[in-house]
Amino acid sequence: MLWGFLEGLLGHTCPGCGGKLDAPLLCSTCRQGLKAFAAGEMVYLGLYGRVGGMVRALKYGRRFGLAPLLAEPLAEAVLAQGWGLSGVTAIPTLLPRLVVRGYNPPELLGRILAARLGLPYLRVLRRARYTPSQPTRGRARRRLPEDLFVPVLRVEGSWLLVDDVLTSGATFFRAKEALLKAGANRVYGVFLAVRDPGALGPYR
Template sequence: MLWGLLEGLLGHACPGCGGRLDRPLLCASCRGELRPWAREGMVYLGPYARWGGLARALKYGRRFGLALLLARPLAEGVREAGWGLCGVTAVPTLLPRLLLRGYNPPELLAKEVARLLGLPYRRALRRVRYAPSQPTRGRARHKLPGDLFAPALRVEGPWLLVDDVLTSGATFLRAKEALLLAGASRVYGAFLAVKDPEALGPYR
């Protein structure tokens, strides 16, 4: 409660709804709404229209503690899915961007999800090329270079690939292809928010 009051005094609004913070990091009302949503092959916390503020706060607001809070319902959804995972990794960012920001938001989430599930986290991929942000309904996987990502190490069995937001699905699918090249038998996804729940449908 004291930390919530301190955040309020510092001008921090709840990143989930923009209202008053009565709890640290996220208000009680938004905490009560957190639950995993599941579709075939992926788990997420809800639509971007509702939870985009959480992704932005983690990505741009440096509110690292959100990763610990939001990873819990994600991990619950993954556990309920029963995928029999061998490990967890994250969609990587370019090294200059990592050095500038100091962290990769999907990696913060992925490491905590892995810890909660009792699974190893590995940096199984590396990003080798820049690509512009994907439009919500572009679904234009062919517009992204095929070598956007590359395997960084060898893996085996089913793996979980974590990203903060699923937009068109194109970036995630390129990362998935690289993880399959690394040796994964199947790749599942976990996200904070999804702009288009149908984005992965044509490519499964």
């Protein structure tokens, strides 16, 4: 098929397992293995060691077509929780990063999730400060400013907050605080990957 020829020509392999693609974007085995998990007030696709390749392909490889595939099991898991959500938003990025990359992966995923869930998607938060990426630092070393995110809209009800990777929980915690300040009475999280399983519990 044409897609197979083109992806082969580009040197693409399956971002899930690194093997040969027998279907567009993600091999049939990895497609069948997609399943989301729930932990308290969070839903995630898997630990980074298992799904990190798919995250990197979406985040850095510009393989946008992966987003609907990955959103499907996440949406199913969210619906199963019965959270009674009012809307969906995502962790925002700074404008320079958005200009360089051309898109914000959490927002791309959030918009698809909102459509699957039949909910509105709104840009409720703005990122007010730059912080360096700290993907491998433990929770004890991540101290982010309280005003990292600021609300730009008023909301109400329960909201779904989307990010691509949960590392220490610090970024999500600051965004959750800002979303509560915006008027949400409860905030739930959705992630593609989790680096530190300990961050799935209440963050301190």
